[in-house]
Amino acid sequence: MNLIILNNKATVVKSFNNNILLVREKGKEKILFQKGIGFGKKLGDIIEKGTLVEKIFIIEDKENQRNFNEILTRVDTKLIGIVEEVIAEITDELGETLNENIHIGLVDHLFYAIKRLEENEEIQNPFIVEIQTLYNREFEMASKLADKIREELKVDIPEGEKGFIALHIHSARNNGKLSNTIKYSFLSNSIIEHVEDRLNIEIDRKSLDYARFLTHIRFAIERIITDAPIKNDLIYVIKKKYRLSYEIAEETKKIICRALEISNISEDEIAYLAMHIERFRSSIIK
Incomplete structure (x- = not known):
């Protein structure tokens, strides 16, 4: 060290x-x-x-400095200490510099979350399965922080709340872009719900097939966002052989374009989506 x-x-x-x-x-x-x-x-x-x-x-940003000093006036010193120790451990484990917003956003989030838990309010996280699947490393780190909070403050952090902590960590690794992370998780979920409706199935969110399919969707979204086109030489074969899956992929294109406010997605990408939908359909419907 x-x-x-x-x-x-x-x-x-x-x-x-x-x-x-x-x-x-x-x-x-x-x-x-x-x-x-x-x-x-x-x-x-x-x-x-x-x-x-x-x-x-x-903490360089002037607004972040003000917000951090405001947090010092209302948040228990012990909680801040726990969070800062874990941030130090995370930077070591990742070998990365995290966005400074995490020192404010994560502490502030946990302060209110713990308050709600102590008042027996249920914390819902609609993206928990997606977060566990797509951001597994961050979720493991969130679980370590939850363990420390349980040991030091005697508060049990539920799975859904660990998911929100994981999003803060993921955001800090990506220059503070938390809102986009949530947006793309919601988009992935919308695509899967559409596939469920079209195939008239209910997907087991804990299955390996689901995890694999979700990962493929996420990579597709990342390529579209970053404008990193992928070449697919099997477009004609996929369209002819997997007619239903290609049709669903075309519908999925509209969902993605609407959510990302873009006009079009390449036919190569649609064909890849169709291929993954077909593999998924084949693994579920046997």
Whole structure:
């Protein structure tokens, strides 16, 4: 592990727990992560220049700074400390820099979620199966955070809520684009519901066939969004051999175009969708 050296002395603003400190260094607020660094620290204490830490998070955006300071006034210090420790672990595990919004959005989301859970309100997540399937790694990380919350705060986080946490993590890996993540999950679900209606079947959301089909749909959506066309030399064969599946793929095209506000999708992509619909249909209807 490569440790980071503080280039200047820093003043403690808040100690969240033994491992997480909020400090001010040369007018900038920074979150420091290092085992034991927060032990016994209080407002105004000095962290000396040359101190070694594992992680430094800086919230650069002015609005994010204001929002983070507002969160400090109403959210339990212990919860912030738990979340910041897990963010540090996630950045280590992924080897990625996460969007700074996660320091505000995830804490704020969990604050209200825990409040609702303590008031026995049920939390519904219509995208839970899609999230578990498409963002499995993020869901595993969300489960680790849920375990820490259960251990430290004695609050059980349900599966649906873990899904929302996973979306925050996925969003932070993708430059803060959470709304699009939800939008595309909803689109994937709409496509599958249409296929169910057309084939007059009900798909087992826990099955391997469903997971495989959902992944193919997601990749297709990603290609369309990023304008990364795919070549399909079997268009004629697919149209002739899999007439029903191609017809459903054409209908699916309209759903995608409407949702993404685009005018058209290439015939190559429609043929691939038809092929995946056919494979799925064959595996379900035997």
